[in-house]
Amino acid sequence: MIFVTVGTHEQPFNRLIEAVDQLKSSGAIHEDVIMQTGFSTYEPKYCEWHKLLPYAQMKEKVAEARIVITHGGPASFIMPLQIGKIPIVVPRQLQFNEHVNNHQVDFAKAVAERMGNIIPVYDMTELSDVLGQYDKIIVAMKKKNFEK
Template identity: 65%
Template sequence: MIFVTVGTHEQPFNRLIEYIDSMKRDGMIEEEVVIQTGYSTYEPKYCTWQKLYPFQQMAKFVDEARIIITHGGPSSFIMPLQVGKIPIVVPRQKKYDEHVNDHQVEFTQEVAKRMGTIISVVDVDKLGDVIKNFDEIVEDMHGGSSSNNKKFCEELEMIVNDMFKEKRK
């Protein structure tokens, strides 16, 4: 199963949801897909979906899913990391009116580069290849899925602090 969550940000993330739905329609994804669509306006036709799921249900989906795809909000991609899974993270982008700026792009690229615990996919057109090769990508990642939660949180805090220092200059 593939679980997709776009969080609870009030701007739609139709671009990701439509792309996943079209991949399911076209047979590029054969397994079950469950999507938490949040405030998106597109309603998937080929995937199971709901606007919002209770936390316990989200946790169950994350636990059961082979692949978790999230937007770039830390709360969404930390949950899979806490259970030892590597999420695919597709950051929202300002140019598509998915967020107020591109902080998710910058943040997820830094986390992927510095920590190697997420797969950041900025160009949604590359998502199909990442899904297709997911198992090999995860196998090749130096961080693996056995990351230490405390170390992860400490390093994440350093990244956030560094980013804010750079913004103040």
């Protein structure tokens, strides 16, 4: 199962929700997808979705998921890390009116470079490839971090 969360920021993150829904629709994603869509206005047609989930239920879904995709909010990607998951982090971007500035992009870049424990995706056209290569990416990340 893939779990997607966009947090609780009041601006929609339709770009991520719609992209994952389209990947599920096209067959690029074969497994079940559960989404927490927050204030997004796009309603997924091919994935199970909930506007908001209680924290305990979010934690449960993250623990059950094979892959976790989050926005760039620290609370959203730190929880999967605490549970032992390496999340795919898609930062909200100002150019798409998803946030008030690009701090999520800057923060995701910094964490990826310094910690090497998240998989950032800045361009939505790369998401399908990252999902398809997820297991290989994880192996390479663990090897690289072990060598440090």
